[in-house]
Amino acid sequence: MSETDNPAVGAPAAGAPTAGALTVGGPTPGGSSAAALEENLWPATARLDRDGVLRVGGVRVDELAAEFGTPAFVLDEADFRARCAAWRRAFSDCDVYYAGKAFLCRAVARWVDEEGLNLDVCTGGELAVARSVGFPAGRLLFHGNNKSVAELRAAVAYGVGRIVVDSFAEIDRLAAVAAEAGVRQRVLVRVTPGVEAHTHSYVSTGQEDQKFGFSLAGGAAAEAVERVLAAGSLELVGLHAHIGSQIFDTAGFGLAAHRMVGLLARVRDTHDLELPELDLGGGLGIAYTSEDAPLEVADVAERLTAVVGKECAAAGLAVPRLGVEPGRAVVGPTTVTLYEVGTVKELPGLRTFVSVDGGMSDNIRTALYDARYTARLVSRAGSAAAHVVTLVGRHCESGDVVAHDVPLPDDVRPGDLVAVPASGAYHRSMASNYNHVTRPPVVAVRDGAARLIVRRETEEDLLRLDIDPADQAGAAVAP
Numbered sequence: 001m002s003e004t005d006n007p008a009v010g011a012p013a014a015g016a017p018t019a020g021a022l023t024v025g026g027p028t029p030g031g032s033s034a035a036a037l038e039e040n041l042w043p044a045t046a047r048l049d050r051d052g053v054l055r056v057g058g059v060r061v062d063e064l065a066a067e068f069g070t071p072a073f074v075l076d077e078a079d080f081r082a083r084c085a086a087w088r089r090a091f092s093d094c095d096v097y098y099a100g101k102a103f104l105c106r107a108v109a110r111w112v113d114e115e116g117l118n119l120d121v122c123t124g125g126e127l128a129v130a131r132s133v134g135f136p137a138g139r140l141l142f143h144g145n146n147k148s149v150a151e152l153r154a155a156v157a158y159g160v161g162r163i164v165v166d167s168f169a170e171i172d173r174l175a176a177v178a179a180e181a182g183v184r185q186r187v188l189v190r191v192t193p194g195v196e197a198h199t200h201s202y203v204s205t206g207q208e209d210q211k212f213g214f215s216l217a218g219g220a221a222a223e224a225v226e227r228v229l230a231a232g233s234l235e236l237v238g239l240h241a242h243i244g245s246q247i248f249d250t251a252g253f254g255l256a257a258h259r260m261v262g263l264l265a266r267v268r269d270t271h272d273l274e275l276p277e278l279d280l281g282g283g284l285g286i287a288y289t290s291e292d293a294p295l296e297v298a299d300v301a302e303r304l305t306a307v308v309g310k311e312c313a314a315a316g317l318a319v320p321r322l323g324v325e326p327g328r329a330v331v332g333p334t335t336v337t338l339y340e341v342g343t344v345k346e347l348p349g350l351r352t353f354v355s356v357d358g359g360m361s362d363n364i365r366t367a368l369y370d371a372r373y374t375a376r377l378v379s380r381a382g383s384a385a386a387h388v389v390t391l392v393g394r395h396c397e398s399g400d401v402v403a404h405d406v407p408l409p410d411d412v413r414p415g416d417l418v419a420v421p422a423s424g425a426y427h428r429s430m431a432s433n434y435n436h437v438t439r440p441p442v443v444a445v446r447d448g449a450a451r452l453i454v455r456r457e458t459e460e461d462l463l464r465l466d467i468d469p470a471d472q473a474g475a476a477v478a479p
């Protein structure tokens, strides 16, 4: 997403109050000591009021905290929709699948549909969300390296447009499921193109040594193509590759595209068949701190279409319809996590810990990937002097860090609200109940109004799954 693609950055948001509000990166009149919001890190409609309070979607976060409590995910709906539209524009003749694993709920599935994007689901659970809002089945794509027979049956029964097969066992299973349902299921074969993405090893999926897909170099991909073609109940429509996530350069995408076109040419040569589709997955990185410099979606689109076009021309192939599957780049920047500060603990000569009322149960990425985040005081301007603190959560775990080395005003105190930007992707979707902490709500804000799209979990929710000993009688397994 480029600055210019994003109409709300630096300009008043539609419906957002402007009197008394400061624009992103704008001046700070009125004597406020609040530093401007860093560009690219905050949702498009984020503004600072004169008193230093953050507004998103035209709503003050102190009011959000009063109404919905903390921690809470605050999602800028206009930004989400604008990002969907930017992807659709950039990849105009392609299929853009929003990767629901980044964050999915019914409202989001609706927005994705309304903005004309398709949807990538990777479990029966994500499929159930899509189904519950009647997401058009033909625009769904189903991923996963170990889909169960029940999930395959559910997908086929709903009429999911494409299923990406990931193992030989799954080809057999899906062929049987489709035959049993009396349909010919469209499939893509997931290929491991042997590309090392420059990202954290846990989110790198293009290299040979990993659990996803069929190896291109080792010949498994070619064999998978052959087996799908031999299954009467399956229709092979294309190939798929996804090299990893949080990627900042186009070289890996370009190399993967090059190799995948090579495989399309081999399929043509071997089977006299030109596959009509090539899906190059997701993975475009976003800024979590001002050190990160993400690629523009338009540049990625241009690069990928150019590489595929050139390679196809060289191989004498018709250009296939491209697919892409952005998750993080659509939802990541749209959301901030709002926390309340509970304690400030100074360890002289060591560090200052600022504890908030969430932590690794709503953001596991810091502990899991050593991810870097920033945060800011958002309920008042704070003192001009800043000190660098470690923002930690409330969990029974020393590694429960929300953000390392965050500069906060040195008068930060209990009761303050702090916000962590860029927390829309893989936060709520990876949230847990560790320590029996209830998962935060997601509040959508737009045009000065806020509404719950995922409510806060309650202790009652936790106990509902936990069977009362009084009801367990007779359920014991016989010795």
Ligand SMILES: Cc1ncc(COP(=O)(O)O)c(C=O)c1O
Pocket: 099, 101, 102, 120, 143, 242, 244, 245, 246, 281, 282, 283, 284, 325, 326, 327, 328, 329, 425
């Ligand atoms: C197959 C596939 N497609 C799309 C995505 C979305 O990736 P990202 O959120 O980095 O765009 C992922 C996650 O890495 C994935 O595994």
Ligand SMILES: N[C@@H](CCCC[NH3+])C(=O)O
Pocket: 101, 203, 245, 246, 365, 425, 426
């Ligand atoms: N969950 C990861 C990305 C993996 C995406 C799924 N293949 C993250 O938070 O960055």
